[in-house]
Amino acid sequence: MAWNEPGNNNDNNGRDNDPWGKNKNRGGREQGPPDLDEVFNKLSQKLGGKFGKKGNGSPIFGGGSAMGFGVIVVIAILIWVFSGFYTIGEAERGVVLRLGKYERMVDPGLNWRPRFVDEVTSVNVQAIRSLRASGLMLTKDENVVTVEMGVQYRVSDPYKYLYQVTNADDSLRQATDSALRAVIGDSLMDSILTSGRQEIRQETEKTLNQIIDKYDMGLTVIDVNFQSSRPPEQVKDAFDDAIAAREDEERFIREAEAYKNEILPKATGRAERLKKEAQGYTERTVNEAIGQVAQFEKLLPEYQAAPGVTRDRLYLDAMEKIYSHSSKVLIDSESSGNMLYLPIDKLISQSQAQSTKARSGDKSSSEYDGIELESSKNGDEANQTDSTNSTRKGRF
Structure with a gap:
C-alpha cells in the first residue's frame, strides 16, 4: 500500500511516513507545503530581534521595524552628504544655482553642495x-x-x-x-x-x-x-589676372624707388663735387690773374726806365721756358757742308710727350709765355738786324 493512501500513515515499525510530518498544533490534520508569507515573517522577526531587543529580549525603540527604518534613514543621509562633494578644475569656474536661482560663483578645488538643492555647472574660462x-x-x-x-x-x-x-x-x-x-x-x-x-x-x-x-x-x-x-568662381580667372597686374605694378614701383634711392645720392654727390671744383677753379684763376696783373704792374716801371734791357730780359726768359719744354738741335752754320744725320723719330716722340705735358700745365703761364714771346720777337728782330748790319760792316 502506498504511503499516501488513507489510513496508512505509519510503517511497520510504527513511524510516521508522511514526508511533511504532522502539525500537532492543528489537531493531527494533514499539512501541505510551507507558506512563503510565513517564511518571510519568521525572517523579519529574527532581524527585528537582533536590532530591536537587548539580551533579555525587550525592544529598545518600541519595536524592530522602527529601528530598521532609522538605520535606513541614517544610511540615506550619509549617502546624500558624501554625494554632495565635487571638484572644480584649475581652469574652470562653477556657477551654483539654488532651487533654480543664481547663488554664487565657485573657485577651483574641492567643494560641497546640498544634493538635489544646489545645481553646479562648471565653465572653462581659460580655454581659447x-x-x-x-x-x-x-x-x-x-x-x-x-x-x-x-x-x-x-x-x-x-x-x-x-x-x-x-x-x-x-x-x-x-x-x-x-x-x-x-x-x-x-x-x-x-x-x-x-x-x-x-x-x-x-x-x-x-x-x-x-x-x-x-x-x-x-x-x-x-x-x-x-x-x-x-x-565667385565664374569671374575668378579675370580677377586673378587683375590682382597679378596690381602686384606687378607695385613691384615695378618698388624697383623704381630702389633705383632712385641708389642713383640720386650718387648724382647729388657728383654735383656737389663739380660745384666745389668749379668754385676752386674760379678762385685759383682769379687769384692767378690778380697775381699776373700785379707782376705786370711791377714790370711796367722797369720797362719804361730801360725798354731795351727789359725787352731783352723778357725775350731770354721766354726762350728759356720754350726751349726747356722742347727738343733742341744745335747746328754750326759756319762749319763745312757735310751732311748731318738728324734722329727725326726720336725728336717727334719727345716733342709729343712734351706737348702733352704742356697741355696739362697751367694755361695762364702759357698765355704769359705767349705775351713774352711776342714782345721778345720784336727785340729779336732788332738784334738780328743789328747783327746783320755789323756783319756786313765787317765784310766790307
Whole structure:
C-alpha cells in the first residue's frame, strides 16, 4: 500500500511516513507545503530581534521595524552628504544655482553642495575658443565676394555665458556674420581683395565688440583673423589676372624707388663735387690773374726806365721756358757742308710727350709765355738786324 493512501500513515515499525510530518498544533490534520508569507515573517522577526531587543529580549525603540527604518534613514543621509562633494578644475569656474536661482560663483578645488538643492555647472574660462563665419556677401559697388573670417574668444563671465543668452557660442557666430556683412557692405570689392584687408579686419572687430557689449554675453574677443576673400568662381580667372597686374605694378614701383634711392645720392654727390671744383677753379684763376696783373704792374716801371734791357730780359726768359719744354738741335752754320744725320723719330716722340705735358700745365703761364714771346720777337728782330748790319760792316 502506498504511503499516501488513507489510513496508512505509519510503517511497520510504527513511524510516521508522511514526508511533511504532522502539525500537532492543528489537531493531527494533514499539512501541505510551507507558506512563503510565513517564511518571510519568521525572517523579519529574527532581524527585528537582533536590532530591536537587548539580551533579555525587550525592544529598545518600541519595536524592530522602527529601528530598521532609522538605520535606513541614517544610511540615506550619509549617502546624500558624501554625494554632495565635487571638484572644480584649475581652469574652470562653477556657477551654483539654488532651487533654480543664481547663488554664487565657485573657485577651483574641492567643494560641497546640498544634493538635489544646489545645481553646479562648471565653465572653462581659460580655454581659447574659435569659430568661423563665411559666405557670399554683397559689396558697396554691387559685386559679390566670398569672405571667411575667424574669431578667437574666451569666457569672461561664466554666469552670463550660461544664462544671459540661450546659446552664447551660436549667438557670437551670428553676431560675427552680421558684423562682417555690415563691413563688407560698406567696402569696395577691389579693396576687399587687395589692400583693404587690414582695415576690414579692424572694422569687423570693432563692430563685433559693440554687439557683444550690447547683449552682455560674458565673452571677450581676443583676435579676429581675415582668412580669405575671393570672387565667385565664374569671374575668378579675370580677377586673378587683375590682382597679378596690381602686384606687378607695385613691384615695378618698388624697383623704381630702389633705383632712385641708389642713383640720386650718387648724382647729388657728383654735383656737389663739380660745384666745389668749379668754385676752386674760379678762385685759383682769379687769384692767378690778380697775381699776373700785379707782376705786370711791377714790370711796367722797369720797362719804361730801360725798354731795351727789359725787352731783352723778357725775350731770354721766354726762350728759356720754350726751349726747356722742347727738343733742341744745335747746328754750326759756319762749319763745312757735310751732311748731318738728324734722329727725326726720336725728336717727334719727345716733342709729343712734351706737348702733352704742356697741355696739362697751367694755361695762364702759357698765355704769359705767349705775351713774352711776342714782345721778345720784336727785340729779336732788332738784334738780328743789328747783327746783320755789323756783319756786313765787317765784310766790307
